Amino acid sequence: MSEEMVTVNMTVNGENVTKTIPVRTHLVDFVRTELGFTGSHLGCEHGVCGACSVRVDGDVVRGCLMLAAQAEGSEVVTIEGISDSGEISDLQDKFVERNALQCGFCTPGMLMTAAELLAQKTEMSREDIREFMSGNYCRCTGYHAIVDAIESVNNSRLKG
Amino acid sequence: MKAPKFSYTRATSVEHALELLDTHGDGGRILAGGQSLMPTLNMRLSQPDMLIDINGLDDLKGISLDGDTVCIGALTRHVEVMNSDIVAEHLPLIAEAMPYVAHVAIRNRGTIGGSVALADPAAEMPACILALGATLVVQGSAGKREIPVEEFFHGLFETARADNELLVEIRIPSQKGDKVSVFLELARRHGDFAIAGIAAYGSVSGDTVTDMRLVYFASEDKPTIGANASAALNGKNWSDETKEAVNTALESDLEPMANLHGSAAMKMHLQKVLTGRAMDTAVVRASGAGGAA
Amino acid sequence: MGFIHPYERPNSYIGRTLPRSRAMRAVAGRGRYTDDITLPRTLHAAFVRSPYAHAKILNIETAAAKAADGVKLVMTGAELAEMCTGPWVGTLTVFDKMKAEPQYPMAVDRACWHGEAVVMVVAETRAQAEDAGELVTIDYEELPVVIRKEKAILPDSPVIHPNLGDNIAWEKTLGTGDVDKAFAEADHVLEETFEFGRHTAVSLEPRIVLADYDPGTEHLTIHTSSQCPHMIETVFARTLGVPEHKVRIIAPDVGGSFGLKIHTFGDEVAATAAAIKLARPVKFVADRLESFVSDIHARENRVHAKIGVMNDGTLVAAEIDDLSGVGAYSQFPRTSVFEANQILHITFGPYKHKNYRAKATVAYLNAVPTSQYRAVGHPIGITVAEHMMDWAADVTGLDPFDIRRKNVMEDDSYPQIIGSGLPMKDLSHQACLEKLFGLMNYEELRAEQAEFRKKGIYRGIGLASFIKGTAPSPVGFYGAGGARIAAQDATTVKLEPAGGVIVALGVTDQGQGVDTVMEQIAAAAIGCSMDMVRAISGDTDATPYGGGTYASRATAIGGEATYQAALDLRREILHMAGILLQTDAEELDIVDGNVVDFGSTEARIPLSEIGRIGHFQLGELPNDYQPILSHTRRYRLQDSPYIYTNGIHGAYVEVDVDTGWIKHLKHWVVEDCGRIINPQLADEQIRGGCVQGLGGALYEHCIYDDAGQLQNGTMADYVTPMAYEMPDIEVGHVETPTSESELGAKGAGESGTGAAPGVMMNAVNDAIKGLTSGRVTEQPIAPEVVLKALGKI
Ligand SMILES: Cc1cc2nc3c(=O)[nH]c(=O)nc-3n(C[C@H](O)[C@H](O)[C@H](O)COP(=O)(O)OP(=O)(O)OC[C@H]3O[C@@H](n4cnc5c(N)ncnc54)[C@H](O)[C@@H]3O)c2cc1C
Ligand code: FES
């Protein structure tokens, strides 16, 4: 079988992109290698680790479990986009201040997932945070600092 | 690992999808949420010739009420089921189970139809719809047919759906009424597939249990109705003796398969524990206002 | 006048929480990991790996693969061996009579584990390389598989490497005192056997290399996710016959390592060889499926333990017999026997007993090679000893705190020799115990536990004291053992023309915050602000030769080198300033980047002026004065084999006695890593390490079937700890600076990991105490293990 190519068109981090790629390319390989958005990482490529989390049409998804071709016409936001837009600058600051990351490899995925949680704008317990974040693997931090950072941003957003 | 080579087509209608299925036979594969299919592709465990992407088929999406039946389109995402008011009101069993399905990012893409079509024996949705006596609507180029859930699950990733049929809808009788339901599962970590689990649905009035259907999952090669256990339960008061009788009966219902997470003996033990807990909860729920979960 | 220790100055950077610059870029998605780097014309390697645990390679057919789309090279193990200077042999002379089979980077005529690389394919894309890999056909003849360590050591077992005679890699015994006599005189003698499952590191960023060779200059550059760039430089250069000084290793951001990335892996050598052969950059990522069958494994041990205790709770004798199951080869260059060796040395290390006997047997298996992984050996030795101590408490009617109070070495008794013969100094078991007692609110916790028990809720409290060897010395193992692994480390501290300071490190940063810690040390030692200092690490062209970061050595060893180099620079700055200001240098000080009169804060000359004059306006200095402005210092331990640290964990759990599920409610750690440079970074090392240890205690297990097939080599099946199940972790410190160095820092990186499994096992056993006579003695503590201990299945 020869390599089947497909031309995809989508918005990535606010910019319209059109590329012709092998159909089998998953979304994270696409944004990393075709567009140079290397902030989304691959930790397993089978859906377990969450390092590849990106936002597609407003929802956080596993970038490794979606073909780039499936994002045709979609709005894709990666860590670079959500970072540049300032949407999570408070969370990013808190991650740094609280040292909620060590190697940082999980961090983009953690932030993408936490952004969706914080968008709920509700009171939440540490247990709620842990539950919501339970699909994102971190080998370095032990999670405690990540929970602290999210909790404190949620508290200040609710107050704010 | 990267996925093997395949072709890819976006189905533009159910008919188009069916046509593609007919053309590609064994080599065609429906791509719904992709949350189970994509990992197997990325691990090169499956090598389809043609992926038929049905994500554009809006006809297959959505939750509606048809009299006393809740109709869920096969392409309805887990997250929509989880957040649905109709499901919360009419299908409390499913509402209770959904948070156990994977994690937020996976629920944002994964579909109830994919979950049912896949028929993973440790999955929550197949067990729940079996407990609730759902009907599966599948469609082939020759038309639609309805399959009672009791006849749908055949074994490990095996169902009554033919290869060239699409699962289009899941029709589930509303739980409105005086019945109660309970969902319980044990998984090593939150969001993992279960090691043992039960979905129970039936009536409890006072302490007397009737019409209770106990469905076990993550034990055998498919979700299984504990027929003997249910029989030992129905018409009885929920008591220590009944519990013992139900547990004994369960041994003739289930032959759990050992896997990496535990031996058959452990799974049998856990299913007994869950049965007891589920019925304890059912009794409490039945005595509370409204009856359902 | 003269000198105030930088850490004694008011508002010193030493002892202060400061943010990490690497963190700032990572949160923006701007981290630079090796896979983020693509060089022009980069090719991608993939491997065909053995599906068998042990098989002879009869024939390899590569023609179809070579003809496949995008393929540039297909190389067999035998072809690669021809590019190598020789096989690796994973022994160290310090491990007396150790045996190891020579090993080439890929299997040559025999595959010895499920997952061993057999053929490499290099193509334009990774997907194409994998496509072509499927076209390689290999004929194998299956050979007998040795996969259970208990059987491997029996005389009738098949032998994996016939040249070695049997499957025993190494045996060792050590001890002191008269153990038999002490057992005979003890009031109680307790015996138990413990099982520990195999683990692997699962760093989120997998192993990766991007190798680039320039045939013109014969320079080899390798970007790689490594903790030890200089060691990689040495090993790769020597293996592939490239002069060492022409090799440059760049370790950019590293996505977790935990010991995994201190080793050398054959597939990485193969990809590098391909880059040399093709004269094009070659990238190889060990994807997650490959990681499980090619990253080092660790921790597979069975330990039999026996202790003698008096009625008053005094531990009088201890004995352990360890059987380690390692892999098919001894991992080069650090070997696969370190773990067993550590177990012998550290078990019962906190205690005063004078009679100790320990034996280790290390068996080769047809499995992935094992080697050092965070807290090497400690989780095993600590679990064994602490279980036995809790059991002794039970038998003698003592509280677990009290039996430890009674038996730990007194804080004022150091220097001391422990039972295994190791010298200890500067430890603080008593202080840590008392601090933990307070942090846990121990008495109230016990009362709460009792209340819950009345309601049929089974909660357990665990304790686990530990010692941890950090920062190994060059006389202990590596250098002395013949391996070219640096146990010294070096830092260069340079004053730049504009007054900024560059700190070039031999040690490396994988997220621990090493760069920031070194910047803090340098800024404090020089007397300038943090933002005037920048650390460089992970580039062998830009940093002095060092060992890198392993065994919790970065701050302890590299920190002292940085401290001394920074003090040298400070002395030179003061000397120059003295000349320029015509003041005795002794009368001057540096505060906030300005040279000041001692005791004053008024700037007399800023560092930017010193930098400018030192680099450009040399006429302002006497003719005979040649500025250095770049100071390198090395540091190594002298007499001690390690800098030992100590501490104690506490855990509070709830066990569902019907299902065997464990809920971890709360975890505490009090440890003594000596002088703390950055308290937050130290705490987070402990927390992260702790969860890594808990993963091993509760979930993680590389499961092999009898045919030597790894059964759970995916992240779905190899269960790692995730956020929901993990507890909050409270961390406390006792600070006893090590007397080995001026700075006084010890290692902190593994104190979370070492004792977490032991404290978990103790807490679970405390929760189920009295329900049956059963105790949990196996890890991971899967529900089935608990149910069996409870006699429920
Ligand atoms: C890390 C992780 C954890 C998970 N945990 C759980 C869990 O705890 N419980 C659980 O139940 N699931 C879990 N899942 C699986 C998830 O729920 C999937 O979404 C679901 O099983 C499949 O749905 P899908 O829409 O993604 O199907 P796909 O992956 O697209 O398809 C699955 C299979 O069904 C077929 N198919 C899909 N839709 C149809 C249709 N309409 N008609 C005919 N055939 C169809 C496909 O051809 C394919 O063979 C997990 C997944 C991951 C990655
Ligand atoms: S890389 Fe997608 S979940 Fe791990």
Ligand code: FES
């Ligand atoms: S910070 Fe390294 S994996 Fe999370």
